[in-house]
Amino acid sequence: MKILGIESSCDETACAVVEDGKRVLSNIVASQIDEHRLYGGVVPEIASRRHAENISWVARAALDEAGLTMNDIDAVAVTYAPGLIGALLVGVSFAKGLAMSADKPLVPVHHIAGHIASNYISHPELKPPYLCLVASGGHSHIVEVKDYTRYHVVGRTRDDAAGECFDKAARTLGYEYPGGKFIDAAAKLGDPDAYKLPKPRVQGSEYDFSFSGLKTAVINLVHNAAQKGEEINREDMAASFQKTVAQTLVEKTMLAAENLGYTTVALAGGVSANSGVRELLKQECEKRGFELYMPELKYCGDNGAMIACQGYFDYLAGKRADESLNGIATLSLDKISEEDD
Ligand code: KG4
């Protein structure tokens, strides 16, 4: 079964064709980052306009690269939540038009479920149930993946997402947006014990995250040093910061896995590309004899293949949308599971 996946929730216009939820026949990503970089972050209005300009050719390119036409496609899957509302609406409207004109089923896909599904592309042998750490620019979650379409979020961030924290720390250190990957590269050259940063703590829930205090600590250290005319070693700060984020994400995930009885753990979201997070998660899973699954680097960031892959499982579970489908800016994974129950 061949599914055309469409993703436009943030700043990448992406379309892909995936067969049976695992064989990627094409995967086209048109990134707008160069334009948003000028403003130090994603400008929603610009994002919507660029999606509208790009979506037709990106979908056409995905079909062409797969050597297919719409006649060969069995269903259209589209990200409908969560994300920037104007950006989501471009993908949703395009997908509705395409599905209706080609007389194909339309499958609504949750963006975070898509990130989790990127693991099925890289590791078709992975089967629920398992525990997934999702860390992206907009979300930091610890999720019980109960089956391919049912989730329970056991931990979430109280303030900034992990990726957001990476990007803000990177900006303070003078790196361009989005700076997560620059921190990752710089951290490889630095001493992770050079700067003492606070380990974020959260009252009330042992699996929730809080990253704003850590972000503020980096900002204060950098500004205080500047006021005293002292130099901050960027590589050392990047390494110390990355180590603290990785420890926080991984410690809570290990605690949740142990307490909830999971021995299979997965990682997903843009921050899953981070070498420090990947390495620490690998070490800690090995120590405990846990099986660990991580997406290949090319499927860590936003892409259409993960949406087509999750679309396959949602299709099998009977999820369908019609012309009334709308974009939704905020929608918890728990909520879509409740609708199923
Ligand atoms: O999942 P994603 O592509 O978009 C959202 O759904 O938010 O995640 C983007 C985030 C950005 O904050 C970006 O800086 C971060 O993922 N990111 C990284 C790395 N690559 C991307 N953060 C740390 N290390 C990386 N190598």
Ligand code: ZN
């Ligand atoms: Zn994403």
